[in-house]
Amino acid sequence: MSQAPASTDTRVYPAPSATADSNGPASKRKRTEDGIVPSSLANDATNARYPELVHANKHILKLHETIKAECAQLSDYCDKVKLWINLTMPNGDNFGVQIQEEVLSELIRSQESAYNIRDSVRQNHLTRAKICSKLIKYPNIEDYTLALKEHDEKQLFFSRQNLIDIRNVYAVLTDILHKNIAKIRSPRGNNRAGLY
Incomplete structure (x- = not known):
């Protein structure tokens, strides 16, 4: 199986605004005689413990944006179809209503799958951040780079x-909806012709 390279940039970059103070390292807070901290020192990154930076993988970020958009679209479609089925569902219990309920449960499962896939993006960022924090803390350990x-x-x-x-979720939903579209549209059937 061939995949595109991950193009992971494992270099640790210095912070963008890391300028050294001419008087050397500062204490916890610098104050002037009147007690006001100058704005040039308020956001000083040189006092941060680890001001380094590891860049995110741009290719994976683009993939995650695509996945998030697809999950949002799938969830939106499921909401619309669920609303339509709920509006056509009559009172009572017959075979058509049971089919509608089964289709609704499949739509709910599909939506939960979309939510779980969407949440995996967040979990990826958390896991990657832990590895990056170790890489920044221990830049000389090659295993963190490989990890x-x-x-x-x-x-x-x-x-x-x-x-x-x-x-696959789209394929399953399409199959279920096409096979049961007649019972979903009119769950009680058209038995009026037999009454006359």
Whole structure:
């Protein structure tokens, strides 16, 4: 199986505004004689414990944006179809209503799948942040660099699998709706012709 390289940038960059103070390292807070902290020192990154930066993987960020958009669209479609089925559902219990209830439960499962896939993006960022914090803290340990690269490759694989799962959800919903569209539209059937 060939995949595009994760293009993980594991270099630790200095903070963008890290300027050294001419008087050396500062104490916890610098104050002037009148007690006001100058604005040039208020956002000083040189006093931060780890002012370094590890860039996010741009390719994975684009994939995550696509996954989030697809999950939002799937959830929106499920909401609309659920509303339509609920509005056509009559009172009573017959075979058509049971089919409608089964279709509704499948729509709910599909929506939960979309929410879980959407949440995996957040979990990826948290896991990657933990690896990056270790990489910043211990930049000379090569295993953290390798762990970050492996994590990004795994995320490429999972992103591809998530898109396949979304496609499969659409296929299952399309199949269920097409096979049961007559019972969903009129769950009681058209028995009026037999009455006359």
